[in-house]
Amino acid sequence: MADTDNYQHIGKNFVPPDVVGKVTGRAKYTADMSVDGMLYARMYVSPIPHGRVTHLDLSESLALDGVFGALTADDVSPANSADRTILTNEPMYVGEPIFAIAAVDERTAENAIALARITIEPLPFEVDPLSSLQAGGANAHSGGNIYVGGQEGGLKELKWSEQELQNFINQQAMPDEAINEWHYGSLEQGFADASVVIEEPFVTSGYAHMCMEPRSTLAYWQNGKCIVYGSTQSQSFVLPYLAGMLGIELKDLVYIGENCGGGFGSKIGPYPSMAIPVFLSKKIGRAVMLRVTREEEYYIGTARVGFQGRVKIGFKSDGSVSAVDLFIVQDIGSHSGGGDASSAGGAISILYQPQAMRFRGVPVLTNTTPRGAQRGPGQNQIAAVMGPIMDVAARQLNMDRVEIRRINAPDSDSRIGGKQGPVTSAYMKQALDLGARMFDWDKKRAEKTASTTHKVIGLGIGQGYHSAGAKGFDGLVRLTPDGKIHLHSGVGNLGTYSYASTTRSAAEVLKCSWENCVLEYGSSEASLPWSSYQAGSNTSFTHSRANYAAASNALEKIKQIAAMVLGGTSAEYDVARERVFNISTPSKSMSYAQVAQKAIDLGGEYSGASYPDDIHPVTQIAVQQIAGSGLIGVAKDKLPQEGTVPGLAVCYMQIELDTETGKYEILDHVAIAECGTVVHPQGLYNQMSGGAVWGIGLAGYERHAYDSQNGLPANVGFYQCKPPTYLDTPLEIKVGAVDIADPQSPYGIRGIGEPAMGCASAALMSALSDALDGQLFNQSPVTADMIINLVRGELDAENTSGVAFNPQMKAHSF
Amino acid sequence: MSAFDVMSDTELYQPVTVEDAVVLASRLAENAWLVAGGQDTYGWLKDRAKNTQAMIELSRIPELSGIKRSASGIEIGATTTLTEIANSKLIQQLIPLLGEAAQHVASPQIRNVGSIAGNIAQDTRCWYYRRGLSCYRAGGNLCYADTPEGMNREHCLFGASRCVAVSPSDTAPALVALGATIVIADSSGNHTIAAEDFFVGPDIDITRMNILKPGQIIVSIHIPADPEINVRHYFEKVADRNVWDFALVNIAVSLEMQAGKITKARFVCAGVDCKPYRLKEVERYCENKAAGSETAEGAARLAAKGAVPLNHNHFKIALMQNLVRRALRG
Amino acid sequence: MDIVNYKQDVWGREVLLGVSWDLLWLILMFAFLFIAVHAIILSRGERTELPSSEGARLVRHLMADRLFHWILAASVIVLIVTGVLPVMGIKFSWLTLHWIAGLVMTAAVVFHIVRSLFFKDLSLMRIQAADLDDPFDDAKKSGKYSLAQKGIHWAMTVLVLAVIATGLLLFSLMTTPWWSRDNWMSETNLGWTFVVHGLSTLGLVGLISLHIYFSLRPEKRFYTRSMLKGWISSDEHKSNHDTDLWLPQQETERVRESD
Known part of the structure; x- marks a missing residue:
């Protein structure tokens, strides 16, 4: 068993700061936000599984009272690959957004959408992969039916002969051609060594992520900065990718994702619809809120493979x-x-x-x-x-x-x-x-x-x-003259409380009480360090390390300051109960508050005026924001890991x-x-x-x-x-x-x-x-x-029981 | 078409007497939408799959709500909530079948606002229709569910006539099994109709689930109950989920017993026909037989006689048979 | 008033739904007006003595043709009643009756076509140039069929064939004892099929109204009797037909037997 008895924080229950808001309903999500003069956007989504918009006339929509503007695929960067786009003129599935309209309220926006004149020419479509692989089966995308990752990748076409398909379906033989492949050891030897060989077909259905909070976004521009409220699993991780999607500099982006009502993998980073209110807001000059509906969430909210x-x-x-x-x-x-x-x-x-x-x-x-x-x-x-x-x-x-x-x-x-x-x-x-x-x-x-x-x-x-778990991300802690220990967490608040629990490592290093810790999280304005994505079960490992690294950096600085002020070398000092003290003469001590004030006076790396050059630009901006406000502990996680x-x-x-x-x-x-x-x-x-x-x-x-x-x-x-x-x-x-x-x-x-x-x-x-x-x-x-x-012991006409693998047993069948 | 989520403009009327409600309903006729709990209203209107010029809210009419003992049984006001019905001691005592059925509707939140009249008069849940497609039921000229590609696992075994939708109600089969009558008011006065005759199949009216016409309002439901008669009730609902789901098949059974034998039987299923489906062959078979495994087996064989399954709903046949078996086995 | 109705197809595109049933009232109104005006005008005219039904009986319709006519009539009436009454708000279970009647009608029509093409003198029904004078020459008598009768027949032929063709298409889209339905037809074509089915139905409603009216008119009633019993009298023949153009056989035992 892990020995957590000697730990002050690790292995102990605590109440993360957002819990009360979550259970009382006081927690604010993006759709709860409001800004003066805010407009509401609504999307027109494709009614057709695959088609091409051949005609779009929004003149009547735009002429409606209360309508302020529209955004179409022509206003945003066009799709040149299989990647998802913000808006499209070639919808690839029922529910793909085609255009958006901003108006004084959602009712007006929807009334305007109802007035739009749009013609979508149908294109071949397929909802079942095996049918698409079949010779003569439709390709989902004009460019092919297969997506190959990597640099040489892209859209390709792959068709199986009827024989190959039947072999696959009827368990005769596996197809020769695969797109992704890896192996180790000798299969031949492995099966020769086997006394029992089992071969089974399987079908697992795709299904929606079912986020309780649909992916709503509020955006506005202020003093050249773009302020975005969103619903994402990650916080700092969103920044460079969102800035890239919006075509703006990292420093010009403020991203607030304080609470996320469920992402489950579908809100790891920024997603295309986040850009809609941003671009509409830029075009119109007013704040724009896009509240995604439950139905739309099922369309654009992605799903399991x-x-x-x-x-x-x-x-x-x-x-x-x-x-x-x-x-x-x-x-x-x-x-x-x-x-x-x-x-x-x-x-x-x-x-x-x-x-x-x-x-x-x-x-x-x-x-x-x-x-x-x-x-x-x-x-x-x-x-x-x-x-x-x-x-x-x-x-x-x-x-x-x-x-x-x-x-x-x-x-x-x-x-x-x-x-x-x-x-x-x-x-x-x-x-x-x-x-x-x-x-x-x-x-x-x-x-x-x-x-x-x-x-x-x-x-x-x-x-x-x-x-x-992953490695190489940044941690940031700050001691302020009021005696508080600010634990800056760039981890998103996706509902697992790992944004808070990973900072317990920092508190553990600094041996401070949790009551005196202030968790900084949920907004890039809170000066948050670069963080991994909040997905892949990795945060606990990754950010316990990053927080450990930052707190260790702070601890070293605390000891150095104590040595400077109280004499001796930093090695002669330790910390406890938010004080740094001389190990042999404990009465020689300073409080964290005093250390923080001294750090401000000292400047340089102590106050964050300078910082290591290996930290991520997101962390650099964060440190710049808080430089001079206390003792800054900041570090990239370079602990060994293999x-x-x-x-x-x-x-x-x-x-x-x-x-x-x-x-x-x-x-x-x-x-x-x-x-x-x-x-x-x-x-x-x-x-x-x-x-x-x-x-x-x-x-x-x-x-x-x-x-x-x-x-x-x-x-x-x-x-x-x-x-x-x-x-x-x-x-x-x-x-x-x-x-x-x-x-x-x-x-x-x-x-x-x-x-x-x-x-x-x-x-x-x-x-x-x-x-x-x-x-x-x-x-x-x-x-x-x-x-x-x-x-x-009977099967439906379409064999829904799945006892035998049947060509009709499609992943989408009931 | 788009993923609408905001209702079109509509006028809201909030009468406080039945008379006013009838006058309004009569005047506004097909331009009005009656609403009580709203559980089968706002989905339609917000999606703009159906639109209305006016809504008449009935939940503010005190005389439409409440459960009371009548000379011949129990009278339930139309807007009485399903929670009130499920919790009613009177109902639990005299007609537990209805209490059970009400208890199995949707979720506690929905039962707290959903009314009994709304539950029986609710529209079908065929997903094609709910999507707002212009199918037969929506006044169109084809069915999307009854095709080789149709996703029709939840659709009907009986009574298909171009449309293969089913009645989704849990309380409707219970009321039919209990021999309830429904009082409907319109400008010409009150009319009483047997619960069984209240529902309409697509062969007769493909766009409606019941005989309610514009201008008509359900006022109350009367359920005969005689404590002197020895009755046995059975209700079971099989749905994918145990909360907030519609029945794949449910069954409501009322057996009048005398000297250990069934003297009168009513077996009614929902989820298999566009209206509550009476298992008349089973009923005839059971008469003058003792409830028990032997009768259960015989009755089960007749349970789904005449069923015409679609591609994905063959299981409903076995499910009906099993539910009949369980009802008689006790 | 609209002639056709539209709906959105499965992908939200506007397609034809079918004929606007408002037209039914229009057709019925026109038919009623025509009948009323016609009846009034004729009632004001000189009353002529109707030819006697006594005397020799001349064969006008063989049993096979009479049977065809009445089977067709019955099926059409059932089809119209089952097809139109629900539209008018009278709700009943109509569909099964409708398609059974439709199949009966189809079979009857196929029988009639085969019989007409191979076993009957189709030229009697052909509209000749000379027929075109009919309406303008009161004195002129027709062959077996007057221009009006030929006109009604051919109009009926077109409408019935249209209603059958579209009816069979729609039948193929229903679940029947022989097959399960599928949506093999595009919604655009389905709309057109419904429009043609509806328009031909409306045409038939109008035409049949007139047909029934004329069959009940006193001066035409002998034709109705002939469709029931097969014969017209020699007087009726002489007063209404040009004996050079149509000289029917006398009804004999042989003829009767051959019926």
Whole structure:
């Protein structure tokens, strides 16, 4: 166990400063903001899945009383690739914004939109990747149906022969041609070593991010500066990219993203619609608010990538995985994006440590909503696929289902991905064991008997992984003469409280009370350092380090000032209770307030008048803003770091399934985090619980449904998209943590966000399969109708149960 | 077409007596939209998928709200909320079926404002129609759901006639099973109609779900209840989610029992037809039989007789059969 | 008043929806006005003695043709009632009746076309140059069919073929006992199909109103009887037809049997 007893802050609960506002409703989100003379913008979005605007006449719209201006695709930079654009004349999906109108209120703006005369010439479209790969299938984009990343990349066309397609669908052979590929070891040898080989197809549905707060933006210009209020997961990370999108200098941009009502991967950085009110505001000369509606959020809010794939796995007689051959056709929606498939391969490589592995992927464009990262992009889809497949292997090898996972579980010597790089540390076995104990696996397994009624028990185990850390970002702390310790967090407030919990490292270094700490966050005007994106489960690791670095810099300066004022060398000083004191003569001491005043007097690097030249321009601007206001501790994280930082999680689930209705109740749910030292227990509990709910959604509820004849999305509202509700989730989620410090983090901290979800998806899929005598659905989500169909042994005309892989079993089918 | 989110201009009338409401409804006729809880109103109007010149708010009329004992049963005012119905001791005592059904509607927030009349008179949830497409039901000339590509998992097994939408209500099948009557007011006075006859299929009127005409207002619902008669009630709703979801299929069953035998049975499902669907073959089969596994099996076989499934809703057949089985098995 | 209605297609583009049913009232009004004016004018004219129905009976319509006519008439009436009454606000379950009647009508029309082309003298129905004098020469008598009758027949032919062709297209877009529906037709073409179906229906409503009116007029009633019983009297023949142009057979046992 990580030894957090000696820590003042690490491993202890605290109340982040935004909590009260969140629970009382006083917290302000972008849509709550108001500026004098503010106009409201509304967008006209494409009604057609793919087309070309051949005529647009806004004269009547603009003539309407109260209308101040419009923005069209011609006013913004044109699209020259598969990237998403701000506005477009060639909409690629139903819901893509074409023009926007600003008026005194939204009603007037919508009335003006209703007066617009627009002609859109339809172009060929496709909502299913396999249909697009089929010879004669339409290309989603005029330039092709495949998006290839990298410098040589771009839009390409890929078609499969009928034979190749049928082979893929009917599990005869995997296609020869893939777009992305990596491998290690000898597959041939791996499968030769295997005593059990399992080959299964799978389909995982794409689905929306479902942010509670739609991505609204308020923008205005003041004294040459552009002020933008937005809803993003990240704070400082947004700045250079938003400035780039707007074509302005970093120093001329003020970005305020104090609260984010959910991003889930869809609001990592700036997104195209943020530019609409900015450009409208510039054109009109008044502040413009764009409140994105719930329906629009489903269009432009991006979605998870869907998979249609096949996996072949070899197991040795001892249960260890000898080879994995993975092929994934991924639905990347209408625009570039979605590295999910390769990440899925990476997750398999670490979670099951195959002796040899090959990953191949084909990213196919479809005329559906754009895709982007969604919590565990790739890792969590494949977790749901792999959960029940591992159970099949255990059954065939006559092994305990926990045991087969233990045998393959990664440890600190494990390797990951095609390059087989190292990990910083990993304790999956310990996580599996802790979970088994908390869940009482052995007892539950022993008690599970064949049911004679329609109520059947299913036990599931799931594992989740995501890389959980980065390096090289900046930290910034400041001591002021009023005795306060300002912890500047450039981390976005995406709802995980990591913007606050990562600053606990700084407080720990400075040995100060939390009550005297002031968290500076949520606005670039609060002088915030350059920060990583708030995604990829990385913040806890990354910014615990950055804060540690900045606080260490401050600590050194504090000691230097003490040495200057009180005599001796800095090495003779230490800090405690917000004082710096001479170790041998503790009475020789200064308060932080006095140190701060002295730093101002000294100037130079002490007051921030000068700063290291390796810090990011965003941090430089931040330091310039606060220079002279106290003692500045600022540093880039240059602590040693090598290898992938893994976030790992395990879930055990017991369900009672009613085979007559296809409904089930989750009776027991244990979630275990393997994320190094637990920095914030309450935060971890929230992460694991939230992840569990979301994982239940992936496995049991949420999916895109598109009408393939017209390219229309069926679900563009909360009730249609069906995120799980309070009564669909367990009454209690038991959370545990392995809590072993990671050696590459000053306090042993790693991230955990994404695997918290993947393990729950996998556990539910595993439990459903277990309840139904090991039958596989090969599809997520598994909904009530699929269970009923499976039980009655009949398939719908379009085979919605997914028992067999069928050409009609499209990712968008109900 | 665009993703509208703000209502067009509309006039709001807030009568406080039924008489005034009827006068207004009669005068404004098809130009008015009746609203009580608003749960099936604002979605339409904000999306501008439907528009109205005027709204008549009925929730300020005291006499339209409340639950009381009548000579022959229970009388429920039209704007009584679903929460009030679910929590009513009187209903729990005499007609628990309706209380159960009301308890399963949507979510607590929606039940707190949603009215019983609104729940039974609500429009279908076919997503094509709700999207504002000009389908048959919206006065157009085709159906987008009943096609090989149609996403019709939630659509009908029975009563399709160009349109394949279903009744989404949880309380409507309960009222039909209970033999309720609905009192409708218009300028010519009050009219009473059996709940079963209140609903209309697309074969007769493809643009409406019930017989309410412009100018008419639901005033109250009467449910016969005789404590002397031994009745058994059963309600079950199967939806994807347990909160805030519409039934894939629900079932409301009322069995009159005498000496252990079923003397009169009513089985009604929603989610399978454009109107609450009575399982008449099941009802006939059950009469003079004891409720139990044997009857349940026989009845289940008849449950979905005549069903014509669409591409994605075959499961509803098995679900109907299972729900009948469960209702009789107890 | 609009002639056609429009709607938005699945992608929000304006397409034809169908005929404006306001036209129905217009057609009915015109038909009523025509009938009223015609009836008034004729009632003011000199009353002539109607030819006697006694005497020799001459064959005008064989049983097969009479059967065709009445099957067609019944199906058209059912089609109009089931197609038009719901539009007028009288709601009932009409669609199944409508398409069954439509199929009956189609079969009857196919039968009639085959019979007319291969087993009957189609020239009797051909409009000749000489027929064009009919309206201007009271003394002139026609062959088997007057210009008005030929005109009505051919107008009916066009309308019925149009309504059948569009009806069959629409039928193909319905779920029937033999197939499940799909939206194979573009919404633009669907709109046109509905427009043609509606316009031909309206035409038929007008034409049939006139046809029924004339069939009930005293001086024409013998034609109605002939459509029921097959014959006209020799007097009726002489007063209305040019015997050179049309000399029907006397009704004999053989003829009766052959019916």
